[in-house]
Amino acid sequence: MxxxxxxxxxxxxxxxxxxxxxxxxxxxxxxxxxxxxxxxxxxxxxxxxxxxxxxxxxxxxxxxxxxxxxxxxxxxxxxxxxxxxxxxxxxxxxxxxxxxxxxxxxxxxxxxxxxxxxxxxxxxxxxxxxxxxxxxxxxxxxxxxxxxxxxxxxxxxxxxxxxxxxxxxxxxxxxxxxxxxxxxxxxxxxxxxxxxxxxxxxxxxxxxxxxxxxxxxxxAGAIQRRDDAMVEYLAQPHTLADMVQHRFLYRPHVELPWADSAEERTSRQHLDRLLGQGRIVATEQGGFVAV
Ligand SMILES: [Zn+2]
CATH class of the missing domain: 3.60.15.10 (Ribonuclease Z/Hydroxyacylglutathione hydrolase-like)
Structure with a gap:
């Protein structure tokens, strides 16, 4: 073209x-x-x-x-x-x-x-x-x-x-x-x-x-969708490790050498935002839960 x-x-x-x-x-x-x-x-x-x-x-x-x-x-x-x-x-x-x-x-x-x-x-x-x-x-x-x-x-x-x-x-x-x-x-x-x-x-x-x-x-709406999916998932308390397993970026069947580290860095950044917005809080057990 x-x-x-x-x-x-x-x-x-x-x-x-x-x-x-x-x-x-x-x-x-x-x-x-x-x-x-x-x-x-x-x-x-x-x-x-x-x-x-x-x-x-x-x-x-x-x-x-x-x-x-x-x-x-x-x-x-x-x-x-x-x-x-x-x-x-x-x-x-x-x-x-x-x-x-x-x-x-x-x-x-x-x-x-x-x-x-x-x-x-x-x-x-x-x-x-x-x-x-x-x-x-x-x-x-x-x-x-x-x-x-x-x-x-x-x-x-x-x-x-x-x-x-x-x-x-x-x-x-x-x-x-x-x-x-x-x-x-x-x-x-x-x-x-x-x-x-x-x-x-x-x-x-x-x-x-x-x-x-x-x-x-x-x-850009995917960012909001990821926020919302995480808040929904955190209706029950979960740790960052749980979130990596659950997957919010890649679908569960996707096998990539960097999938776990990518999930972790993605979730970590969203957690920081959601904590700052007061949509979630940290639990005493080291996890997070929606409020
Ligand atoms: Zn690139």
Whole structure:
């Protein structure tokens, strides 16, 4: 899909994980590729001068090893996790000594190759591609600490990475994630009136601000639904360990190496909010109960 200097390279399976949608922006002087996905393997590769990353999760760098000598840039808060496989595991909050299977998958399935040469950009950095085409780095932390949206002008395209508007809802379960920051980031991009919004997964391209806001509200609603599901569950006292077993993020049958730690970090952040709101209280037995 093409709009001005911007081309969206829709991923296999419509960009469903582990695939995703990459974006090429061709300025007069410089061409950048945003988030090289797994789907680039086996395709004719776009020729690019620079790779930009919304963040450094495995699926967003799965095509990066196809560009081993092309400069790559990530937000300064995310870039260090691209330096090595063990560094990347720290981003997820996984213990490198106990994650052999996941490490193997990062290499075998996601073609992970360390990029200690990754360069960094800060909040609101403007990349000038020449001929009037610019890409502005809009800070959108929460999914990861350095998660960044890219506003492409004058094409009026906002690339929103893993604020992905899927039915799953926002994901803020890594060691570097923050539910509060995720909410603030959604509020920030809600105010940006672009012609196209591009998610990395599934939705792909959304046309117009009204449709975007509608999709964003449904997506953000998952946070409220998780709050409510937890309060309902805590009609009886339960511990955090019980909540990890019960699952509020993934469905019970889903087997993922990080599922338990993701459930724990998600529940912990919701518990903090619910305690602050007075919707639950801590019990003397170390659990929580709704009031
Ligand atoms: Zn991600």
């Amino acid at each position: 093409q709009r001005g200097a911007t081309e969206v390279l829709i991923g296999d399976n419509n960009g469903k994980y582990p695939h995703g949608n990459s974006v090429a922006v061709r300025g007069v002087e410089t061409t950048v590729l945003i988030d090289p996905s797994l789907s680039l393997w086996g395709r004719e590769l776009p020729t690019v001068d620079q790779v930009l990353l919304t963040h450094v999760h495995e699926d967003h760098v799965a095509g990066l090893s196809l560009y081993p000598t092309t400069p790559v840039m990530a937000h300064e808060a995310d870039a260090p996790y691209l330096h090595s496989l063990d560094a990347l595991l720290e981003l997820y909050g996984m213990d490198p000594s106990g994650a052999d299977e996941f490490k193997q998958s990062l290499v075998d399935d996601f073609h992970f190759a360390p990029r200690p040469d990754v360069q960094t950009f800060g909040d609101n950095h403007v990349f000038d591609l020449g001929g009037g085409t610019t890409v502005t780095a809009i800070p959108t932390p929460g999914h990861t600490a350095g998660h960044t949206a890219f506003l492409i002008e004058p094409d009026s395209v906002l690339v929103i990475g893993d604020i992905d508007l899927t039915g799953f809802g926002p994901y803020y379960a890594d060691a570097v994630s923050s539910l509060a920051q995720f909410e603030a980031s959604m509020a920030r991009i809600r105010g940006i009136e672009a012609d196209w919004y591009v998610t990395f997964h599934h939705k792909g391209v959304i046309e117009g601000h009204a449709a975007f806001v509608e999709a964003l509200e449904v997506y």
